[in-house]
Each structure stands twice: as C-alpha cells, then as structure tokens.
Amino acid sequence: MAVSSKKIPAPDQVTIATALLSVSDKTGIVDLARALHEKGVRLVSTGGTHKTLSEAGLPVRDVSELTGFPEVMDGRVKTLHPGVHGGLLAIRDDADHLAAMRDHGITGIDLAVINLYPFEDVRAKGGDYPTTVENIDIGGPAMIRASAKNHAYVTIVTDPSDYAPLLNEMEKGATTLTFRQTMAAKAYARTAAYDTAIAGWFAEVLDTPMPRHRTIGGVLKEEMRYGENPHQKAAFYVTGENRPGVATATLLQGKQLSYNNINDTDAAFELVAEFLPENAPACAIIKHANPCGVATGSTLLEAYNRALACDSTSAFGGIIALNRTLDAATATEIVKLFTEVIIAPDVDEAAKAIIAKKPNLRLLVTGALPDPRVPGLTAKTVSGGLLVQTRDNGMVEDLELKVVTKRTPTAQELEDMKFAFKVAKHVKSNAVVYAKDGQTVGIGAGQMSRVDSARIAGLKAEEAARALGLPAPLTQGSAVASEAFLPFADGLLSMIAAGATSVIQPGGSMRDEEVIKAADDAGIAMVFTGMRHFKH
Structure with a gap:
C-alpha cells in the first residue's frame, strides 16, 4: 500500500469548529455538548447519543447528514463511510486532501468524542454468546484510531474524565498539539485494551488459554x-x-x-480463600508474600490467635486475611499488633469503630472470597518476554491420596496433612509446612535446599514454643507438607527430627523408595498426592 511521503508539519493550535459525539457511556455528555455549543461548535452525533442531545434541546445534526446514508442493519453500519472518515483523516494543510473534501462534499471534523460499546461489562456479567458478540464495537474503534492518527488536526477524547481538561484547553481558544498527542496516546491505549478484552474472551470461549498472540490490558487504578x-x-x-x-x-x-x-494482600487473600467459611473461620498472616501463620478455629478470634502463635515475631507489620466477616472481638486483638492491612469479605460496625482508632491501618472489604477452583491466568515479565500460565487451582480435596508407607495415617493426621498441603501451595519454594489440629506450627520458605526449609521451620517452631512458654515445640506430633517431592531422605529425616509423625508430598522422585524406607524405619505415615505446587 502506498504511503504518502509528504512532510507537512503539524500546527500547534487547532480551533474546533465541528465535533462528532458518539458515546455508549453518556456520563457528562449533555453538559459537554452544551458547553461546546456555547463556544460555537457545530454538533454532529449518532443514534442514541443524537437522541439524548436532541431531548436536551441542543441543535445537533445526525451523522446521516454527513454520509447521505441512513443507519442500517440495526445500527451496525452508520459511521463506516468516507463522509465520516474523510472528515477525520483529512490533512487540512494538504491541497490534494482539501480538493478531495470539496469534490466529495466532506466536512472536516475537528473533535471526536467517542467511547465504546460496553463489551467488558457484558463479558464480566456473563452475557451469552450473541449478546457479547453484539457488544463488540466496530465503528467506534475505527473512528478513534482515525482521529488519533490524524491528531495533528483532530482532538480525540475517549474518557468522560477528560471532558473538563478539554474544555479548559478550549478556554485558550484552541487545542494544543501536546494536548492532542496526549489524547491520541490515551485513545490507542483504550482501543488496545478493548481488543485485548475481546481476544481474551474468544480464548476463553474456544478454550485456547495460550493463543498465538497474547496481550494483557488494564485500566490505571492508581499511581503509587x-x-x-x-x-x-x-x-x-x-x-x-x-x-x-x-x-x-x-x-x-x-x-x-x-x-x-x-x-x-493478594497472596494473603488467595491463601485464606482455600478455607471455606462454612467449614470454619480461618486466618492467614502474610509477610513478604509468605505466610507467617495460618489457622482455623471455632471462632475468628481463635483462628487469628492460633495463626499468630506460629510466628508472632514475623507477623509484626504483616497482612491479615480473614475468610469471614471481621467482628469486634477479633478486631480488638488485631489492633494490639502493628499491622499494615486487614482484608476480609466484610466487617461489622463494631469492628469498624475499633479499627478506626488506628487511622493508618488499611481495612479492605471484598464482599466475597475468590474461588480457588476457578481457572484464570497469571503472568510475570522476563527480559524480552512474558510468562503466562493458568492459575494453580489444584485442590488437595480433589486428589486421590496414595498411602505409600506401612503405617496408614490416622484421621486427624490426614486432616492435618491436607491442611499443611493447602498452605504449602501458597509458600515460596522450596516450601515445608508443619501443621497440627488446623494450625501451622512451623513454616520454611524460599530456601535453595528443601533440607534447609525443613530445618528453618523446625527452628521457628522452637522459637514460637519459647515465646508461648511451652515445654516443647508444636511440631511434636505434627503433619508436614512438602510442596514438591523429597529428592533424598535427608529432608524427611529433618522433618522427623522436628517431631513430624506424618508427611504429605507429591512423590515422583527417582529415590522415592529410599524416602519411603526412611519413613517406614521411623514408623511414620506418608502419602503421595501426585500434584506439585511450586511457587516462585
């Protein structure tokens, strides 16, 4: 395709004489249109926007007056016409472009105010296939991209939050090139995010989690x-x-x-969501994306106190996540410890009042818990690339556990093994987690050697016992989980030395038989899950 080689400099100041308004989100559009009209700007609009502005008493031309062609096919075709795109794309300082506009009766459009069909909202609300497809905007993105490309002469506005800056800019009599460039950049980012949402939806519908081209879109929530x-x-x-x-x-x-x-906070809430609130209250305390302690209890207060007991030193300045509504009794205890963030599905009024006495303590409510079984994608960047994977939604309850030792675990040991394995899924590898009676009693995280993780967890358990005035660490008689297989018996021996009587691990090592023999020699029970939970 031929590309023009003309080098025509962009003007700094452009006066707005004609504006095209075509918006799905009509927030503030009447006020903007009225302000533009008062500045002498001619208004052109489409469909529902034209109806809204007309009902507000504003003089506004229908886009069909520019195109000489009515809206057809249920509004699918209305702006895809040279009468619109010629007005948006024409280079006003190019004699050939001006001649084409005169010859074909094309009116220049100096301002385009456009936002898109609510595809993202329809998708998020679970719209059916035909409804979702019908909310894929075609004319809107085309006009936005055309206007943004010709930002030398056209101002494009895609977000109602930019209506006020636009009007402030026009108080000077015209828009500046810098403003038009800024709006163009925002416009391309918007259409890119929109297309990303559409592509992502198709990948879900077609069960293609790893398509040939992968983009990730987002909307700025806040600068930090x-x-x-x-x-x-x-x-x-x-x-x-x-x-x-x-x-x-x-x-x-x-x-x-x-x-x-x-x-x-994300790490904490995803962890505590592993524990269904209808089964028992649960609390997770996180520091540097690793849990200091996790526990269930008969009450939320008991769950918090048991989680704190695992490592009260590391919990200082941590994040607390709860799986039930925060109540006053639990809030009273939490505020005794310096805490950065509390996140919970909800909080009662009495608890709010208690937390309010600590104005710097951040309190987040979510309305619900994330479902750990629901699939999704996670991503992280590497130099020159993007690593994308499906969310680790493996659940120990769904696995067929295989007893590999002579001794079968007791019912309590089995429950504690499952608890420990749930927590280990959220601990940075190498991870070793000791648990007893629905409470973590020792956590070793992020070590290069699994033996070191086992030892560190045991040492922390000893420190916790001293802090609690206990005669022995709670790892005595505990279950222990390793998120990946034990490659040698040395890690298992460290766990046994810490007092573990049952072990849960994925299995699959070349030396499984050696590890099983060590377990049998010590008289402990061990089960294989067949599922690994590396977390890096």
Whole structure:
C-alpha cells in the first residue's frame, strides 16, 4: 500500500469548529455538548447519543447528514463511510486532501468524542454468546484510531474524565498539539485494551488459554509513590477479571496501599480463600508474600490467635486475611499488633469503630472470597518476554491420596496433612509446612535446599514454643507438607527430627523408595498426592 511521503508539519493550535459525539457511556455528555455549543461548535452525533442531545434541546445534526446514508442493519453500519472518515483523516494543510473534501462534499471534523460499546461489562456479567458478540464495537474503534492518527488536526477524547481538561484547553481558544498527542496516546491505549478484552474472551470461549498472540490490558487504578523500592516507579492497573480480591476491594480506611502491600494482600487473600467459611473461620498472616501463620478455629478470634502463635515475631507489620466477616472481638486483638492491612469479605460496625482508632491501618472489604477452583491466568515479565500460565487451582480435596508407607495415617493426621498441603501451595519454594489440629506450627520458605526449609521451620517452631512458654515445640506430633517431592531422605529425616509423625508430598522422585524406607524405619505415615505446587 502506498504511503504518502509528504512532510507537512503539524500546527500547534487547532480551533474546533465541528465535533462528532458518539458515546455508549453518556456520563457528562449533555453538559459537554452544551458547553461546546456555547463556544460555537457545530454538533454532529449518532443514534442514541443524537437522541439524548436532541431531548436536551441542543441543535445537533445526525451523522446521516454527513454520509447521505441512513443507519442500517440495526445500527451496525452508520459511521463506516468516507463522509465520516474523510472528515477525520483529512490533512487540512494538504491541497490534494482539501480538493478531495470539496469534490466529495466532506466536512472536516475537528473533535471526536467517542467511547465504546460496553463489551467488558457484558463479558464480566456473563452475557451469552450473541449478546457479547453484539457488544463488540466496530465503528467506534475505527473512528478513534482515525482521529488519533490524524491528531495533528483532530482532538480525540475517549474518557468522560477528560471532558473538563478539554474544555479548559478550549478556554485558550484552541487545542494544543501536546494536548492532542496526549489524547491520541490515551485513545490507542483504550482501543488496545478493548481488543485485548475481546481476544481474551474468544480464548476463553474456544478454550485456547495460550493463543498465538497474547496481550494483557488494564485500566490505571492508581499511581503509587514507588514500587518495591523507593527508586522504582509503580502503578496499579486492574484487568477487569471478575474475581474478588485486592483489585476489586473497597478501602474503608487507611493510607494508600503500596506496591508491596498489594502484592502481599493478594497472596494473603488467595491463601485464606482455600478455607471455606462454612467449614470454619480461618486466618492467614502474610509477610513478604509468605505466610507467617495460618489457622482455623471455632471462632475468628481463635483462628487469628492460633495463626499468630506460629510466628508472632514475623507477623509484626504483616497482612491479615480473614475468610469471614471481621467482628469486634477479633478486631480488638488485631489492633494490639502493628499491622499494615486487614482484608476480609466484610466487617461489622463494631469492628469498624475499633479499627478506626488506628487511622493508618488499611481495612479492605471484598464482599466475597475468590474461588480457588476457578481457572484464570497469571503472568510475570522476563527480559524480552512474558510468562503466562493458568492459575494453580489444584485442590488437595480433589486428589486421590496414595498411602505409600506401612503405617496408614490416622484421621486427624490426614486432616492435618491436607491442611499443611493447602498452605504449602501458597509458600515460596522450596516450601515445608508443619501443621497440627488446623494450625501451622512451623513454616520454611524460599530456601535453595528443601533440607534447609525443613530445618528453618523446625527452628521457628522452637522459637514460637519459647515465646508461648511451652515445654516443647508444636511440631511434636505434627503433619508436614512438602510442596514438591523429597529428592533424598535427608529432608524427611529433618522433618522427623522436628517431631513430624506424618508427611504429605507429591512423590515422583527417582529415590522415592529410599524416602519411603526412611519413613517406614521411623514408623511414620506418608502419602503421595501426585500434584506439585511450586511457587516462585
């Protein structure tokens, strides 16, 4: 295709004489149109927008007057016409373009105010296939891209939040090139995110989680003071995934969440969601994306106290996630410890009042828990690439556990093994988790050697016992989980030395028989899950 080689400089100031308004989200459109009319701008509009502006008493031409062609096919075809796109794409300082406009009766459009069919909302609400397809906008993105390409002469506005800046710009008599460039950049980002949502929906419908081209879109929720460290810039974008969590939560009080707060809070809430609230109250305390303690209890207060007992030192300045409504008794205990964030499905009024006495403590409510079984995607960047995978939605309850030792675990040991394996899924590898009676009693995380993780967890259990005034660490008689197979017997021996009497692990090592023999020699029970939970 031929590309023009003309080098025509863009003007700095462009006066707006004609504006095309075509919006699905009509927030503020009447006020904007009225302000434009008062500035002498001719208004052109389409379909529902034209009806809204006409009913508001504004003089507005229908787009069919520009095209000489009515809307057809239920409105699918109305703006895809040279009468519209010629007015958006014409280079006003090019003699040939001006001649074409005169010859074909094309009116120049200086301002395009356009937003798109609510595809993302329809998708999020679970619209059926025909409804979702019908909400794929065609003319809108085409006009946005045309206007943005010709930003030398056309101002494109795609977000109602930019109506006020537009009017402020026009107070000077015209829009500047810098403003038009800024609006064009926003416009292309918007259509890119829109197309990303459509492509993502098709990938879901067609069960193609790893398509040839993968894009990830997001909307800026907030800019942050910094990232993981003060010298790094950061921002929080929401992707529109319909999943309860930190991205969809309401901040009831407290300072702005930091980059690290958001990362840790997400880790905490995803972990506590493993424990169904109808089964038992549960609490997870997280520090640097790893759990300090996790527990269930007969009450939420008991669950919190038991989680805290696992490692009260590390819990200082941590994140607390709850699987039930935060109540006053639990809130009273939580505020005794310096805590960065509390996240829960809900909070009662009495608890709100207690938390309010700590104005810097961030309190988030989500309305619900994320379903750990629901599939989804996670992503992280590497140099020059993007690693995408399906969410780890494996559940120990769904696995067929295989007893591989001579001794069969007791019913209580089996429950504790399952509990420990659930937690280990959310601990950075290498991970070793000791649990007893629905409570973590020792956690070893992120070590290069699984033996070291086992030892560190045992040492932390000993420290916790001293802090609680106990004669022996709670790892005595505990179940222990390893999120990946035990490659040698040495890791198992460390676990036994810490007092574990039952072990749950994926199995699959070349030395499984050696490990099983060590378990049999010690008289402990061991089960294989057949599923690994690496977390890096």
